[in-house]
Amino acid sequence: MNASLSAATTPDPYSWQFVDAVKQWVDEHFESIVEELAELVTYKSLAFEGYDRGALEASAHRVAELFSDVGFDEIHHLTETDDGQTSGPAIIGRKHAAGNKPTVLLYAHHDVQPVGDLHAWTTDPWVATERNGRLYGRGTADDKAGIIVHRTAIRALNQLFGEQHGLGLTVFIEGEEEIGSPFFAQFLQNHRQLLSADTIVVADTANWGVGVPALTTSLRGLLDGIIEVTVADHPVHSGLFGGPMLDAITILARIIAELHTPDGDVAVNDLDQSRWTDAVYDESDYRSQSGTVEGLHLAGTGSLADRLWNKAALNIIGIDATPISEASNSIVHTARAKFSMRLGPGMEPAQVMQSVTDYVKSLNAHGARVEVYPGEQGKPFIVESDAETIELMKTSLSDAWGSEAIETGLGGSIPFVADLVEAFPDANILEIARIGTGNW
Ligand SMILES: [Zn+2]
Structure with a gap:
């Protein structure tokens, strides 16, 4: 441990000193963090039928390995079976809370979408390639970045407070999100104890824009x-x-x-x-990111944000x-x-x-x-976390990015979130971006 961050001088987590210490730690390790992400991108982890199941299993093993050195008490490699069908392999890692400290569950998924037409890719989809400050490759954002965000956050926490920080931690890395999480309800039923938490952080959405963090409070x-x-x-x-x-x-x-x-x-x-939302979604952003042809009329009535969310x-x-x-x-x-x-x-x-x-x-x-x-x-989803938790998350995001966090909706759907709300109605559920992803 860095001498300046020894137990005697452990910073107050609400102070600028703490934020700066985290930022400094991340800056110092950024290159190796991106390397970990790039290595994870090489796994062709598709849960869709007809793809190599071995690659998906190898990806799950790699994820388990990534969480083997962050002070967890237990790591589970889980699949569910029903009617001859088997779920995508999920990894659950846990560190038990000390005394009555709260438990935070960190969610991401390691399966990805098929790559589609290979000719439409500028570079190999299974090789994370940096271009103009962005990382291209299948899963570089959705959602292998989410996995690395969680791993990095736990490492930073351990580094700054020591592994005996007392906070209960659970990571849940799903292996079948992209096919609509067909076994999710069964996972929740069979492993309810493993997954119960006071706050659930889902890192599988996008930021509002480059450098502008977002907390997603509704999903279609x-x-x-x-x-x-x-x-x-x-x-x-x-x-x-x-x-x-x-x-x-x-x-x-x-x-x-x-x-x-x-x-x-x-x-x-x-x-x-x-x-309805008051948020303003910029039409030129929408056009440039979707690549609409010149002169295409945008469909529907009402604000663009409402049409999207x-x-x-x-x-x-x-x-x-x-x-x-x-x-x-x-x-x-x-x-x-x-x-x-x-x-x-x-x-x-x-x-x-x-x-x-x-x-x-x-x-x-x-x-x-x-x-x-x-x-x-x-099902669609609206966050009903308590206001204090939402404020705390927004403050943390704003501090980390140096830019005010905003609440947004999301056009995409994450079906399992509705199942989570049903299973743990009292938990606060917070949706944040994967690393530095832009607005879509
Ligand atoms: Zn995703």
């Missing part, structure tokens, strides 16, 4: 489903039958066109859109129909579209799913058979 929910249109029991020749019969793609397109109002708001009836959003994310390469002179008899919705706080996914189904079935489909198949659902 999500749901998806498939709309299927059938006009005949087999494809028929357009020369013989074309004219009186519209093809399934045309009717599907007409249904899709009715899912939004002319303004671009979701047209489905009965959506609870009663929550509070109102319902609906997109078509895939279509099954005859591909152009196989197109022939026949009338396509069936077509399917997958839709994905983001739900504002207050919207109940099951209810919205029913509203979408009723709405789609009420549309004029020229008598075609229309089915709506529900898919995944995740």
